[in-house]
Structure formats: structure tokens, C-alpha cells
Amino acid sequence: MRAHWLFAKNASRYGKVSECNAFTYPQMTFVIMSQCVDIKDGRCVDVCPVDCIYEGSTMFYIHPEECIACALCETVCPVDAIRHIDDVPEQEKMYVEKNAAFFSEGNSS
Numbered sequence: 521m522r523a524h525w526l527f528a529k530n531a532s533r534y535g536k537v538s539e540c541n542a543f544t545y546p547q548m549t550f551v552i553m554s555q556c557v558d559i560k561d562g563r564c565v566d567v568c569p570v571d572c573i574y575e576g577s578t579m580f581y582i583h584p585e586e587c588i589a590c591a592l593c594e595t596v597c598p599v600d601a602i603r604h605i606d607d608v609p610e611q612e613k614m615y616v617e618k619n620a621a622f623f624s625e626g627n628s629s
């Protein structure tokens with residue numbers, strides 16, 4: 521399943537369309553970036569009300585379609601690794617792609 525198709529379907533759900541990445545990842549709102557790598561303390565997982573944060577080998581990833589964009593995870597991360605997709609710094613943009621790739625490879629329940 522191609523990532524852009526996965527995130528394009530149901531694009532208007534929750535009305536959380538990203539302006540910067542609206543074409544490629546219209547469903548993605550919050551993204552976990554490099555600061556999580558190898559820390560993985562799981563605080564974001566503990567507070568997520570919909571259990572949409574999944575564990576990878578080196579970091580966690582937020583499922584774009586399951587996330588309800590409540591921003592709770594962003595407030596508890598001790599290393600400021602979680603940002604709204606429109607606020608992801610240029611040097612961290614690769615983590616938007618990594619997040620999409622993680623779920624396009626079937627890593628969800």
C-alpha cells in the first residue's frame with residue numbers, strides 16, 4: 521500500500537488537514553522527530569487517549585489516521601520530539617517520511 525494513498529483517504533476526517541503537507545500527507549498532524557531516537561521513554565504512549573502511538577525499533581511513530589490531534593503527547597515529551605506537521609523544522613522533515621513509511625509497511629494493529 522503506497523503511503524500517499526493511505527493518508528489521502530478520508531482526508532477531511534477531523535478537519536485536520538496540514539497546509540504544508542496537504543497534498544502528500546493530508547491526514548498527518550503530529551510527528552515524532554529525531555529527539556525520540558534511542559530515548560523511547562514512552563511518556564507519549566501513556567497519555568495518548570486513542571492508543572495511536574506505535575513502537576518501532578529505535579523510536580515511536582504516530583498513526584496519522586488514528587490520531588485525533590489532541591496534542592497531549594506534545595506536552596509530555598521530555599525532549600520536545602513531537603511537533604505538529606506544520607511546525608516540523610526543515611532538518612527534521614525526513615521524519616515525516618519515516619512516519620509515513622512505518623505505517624505503509626503495515627506496522628499497526
Ligand code: SF4
Pocket residue numbers: 550567568569570571572573582586587588589590591592593594
Ligand atoms: S495528538 Fe493526541 S491522539 Fe495524536 S498521538 Fe498525540 S496524544 Fe495521541
Ligand code: SF4
Pocket residue numbers: 552555556557559560561562563564565580596597598599600601602
Ligand atoms: S515522550 Fe518523546 S521521547 Fe518519549 S517516547 Fe514519546 S516521543 Fe519519544
